[in-house]
Amino acid sequence: MIPANLERAVYGMYATHALRVADRHGVFAHLTRHSGDSAPTIAAALAVDEDTLERLLLVLASFGVLDAEGGRYALAAGVRPYVDRDDPHCLMGFVDHLVDDTAGQFGRLGGYLRAGKAETDRDRPAPFDSLYRDDESVGRFLDAMWSLSHHVSHELAALADLGDRRQLIDVGGASGPFSVAALRAFPDLRATVFDLPQVGPHLAARATEQKLSDRLDFAAGDFFRDPLPPGDCHAFGYILSDWDDETCVALLRKAHEAGLPGGRVLIMERLFDDDRGGPLATSVMNLSMHVETEGRHRSAGEYLELLRRAGFADGTVRRSSGDKHLIIGERRAESGSGR
Ligand SMILES: C[S@@+](CC[C@H](N)C(=O)[O-])C[C@H]1O[C@@H](n2cnc3c(N)ncnc32)[C@H](O)[C@@H]1O
Known part of the structure; x- marks a missing residue:
């Protein structure tokens, strides 16, 4: 049996x-x-x-x-x-992504085991070059992200307590799952999604659909090449899990440099238990990150360490009832660059 x-x-x-x-x-x-x-x-x-x-x-x-x-x-x-596609919890856009994009990539794991990821992926395009190969793929990926991230973002925005913030910079904010939730919860807030140019029309359509065009705008850029727009809160939702530790620290330092005195950084991610025994969805998506991106999932303690290395103080962890949680870093009022 x-x-x-x-x-x-x-x-x-x-x-x-x-x-x-x-x-x-x-x-x-x-x-x-x-x-x-x-x-x-x-x-x-x-x-x-x-x-x-x-x-x-x-x-x-x-x-x-x-x-x-x-x-x-x-x-x-x-x-x-x-x-139910009409319900904000719906996971079917994410299931589309698993079948259309993730499943076809698992064949590479054998190569990773034999020769390592770096060698196996030597001639492979960068993660978002292949994910964003045409506008249909961009749309499908952004739908998957919306379906994964929007509902829990209402809870994350409340946990982030943005009542004293005026300008949110949603770094790699996609079609706005977090920004839209934050703007709904905090009427005095404005948000800018900073993302690759292909994402712009999708964010604009979402802002119109949500009747938020007066408070939600788009800044096209590449977070590896360009400085981040200034603001008093920089959010990284499912961004750091795409990249290795050194890249994460570099991105967080950019947020530190672009942050106004007293600025805050929000990291929103799945979290491994401290012993990495689960949860199941984090273990599974950690394997997915390996084949789809250059990143991995981490425990809360590992994110706090990344924040510390980037110069942020007073890291705190706030858990949602879902599987995406919040780690907050504060930029000391008097501090300069975190380098
Ligand atoms: C995994 S998605 C996260 C989307 C959203 N923040 C969320 O929490 O659901 C990663 C996002 O990073 C963006 N991105 C990837 N590389 C980027 C780069 N070099 N510069 C700016 N944005 C980038 C992608 O376009 C995508 O929107």
Whole structure:
């Protein structure tokens, strides 16, 4: 008998793909509105092949995503917000990214094990050159980031306590998942997303959609080449996990240099437990960071050390109820560059 944990690990690939296909073909949207329908009824409503649909539903039920009783299907307890495209918790954009971008890259792990990452990736384009190969890829990646980051950002913005801040610089802020949440929570705040030029039109569209164009703007730039815009709060959401320690310290020093006296830096990341025994999502995404970027996930203590090396004082850790947490560094009022 295969141990249950091993069985789930072996067949996990089917779960990710089944989630993606079900989302694409409207199965979750249907079950959100018509819980308890049978496979023939769902197939007729969605105009899809009944045999294929039923096999898919049985896989999702075996993984506990659906409840199946007497041939009738319903979303299992607690699942709906994460599969409903109309819900801010929805993870399906992220599942698209896993299937379209991440899965194809795991083949390189064998090379990493034999020859190391540096040697294996020698002729590979830089991470965002391949992720942003055309506008469709940019849009897909930014949707994935929005779906991962926006909901928890409401909690992170509250934890960051930005009531005394006036100018947020959201470094690598993408289409604004954190900036939008921060602007909603703090009416006196303005935000600038500083990101690669390809991101500009997506941020502008989001600012219009959210009716925030008067307080949310875009600065095109490359954080390796350009100085960061000045502000009293620089945010790094899922940025430092893309890069190695030396690069992170260099980026944080740039924020220190661009920070006004009394300025603050916000690092928002998944965190490893101190013994790196979990959580599961952090361990998995740490492997993803290895194949997709040049970074890794870290514990809270490791981020505090990066802040200290960049010249920030009084690092504090504030945990959200989700899987993205906040580490705050304060720039001493009198301090100059952190070098
Ligand atoms: C993993 S995403 C994080 C998005 C967002 N901050 C969040 O928390 O969801 C990394 C972001 O860094 C941006 N980025 C990557 N390289 C950059 C560079 N050299 N200069 C500026 N932004 C960059 C990407 O365009 C992307 O928006």
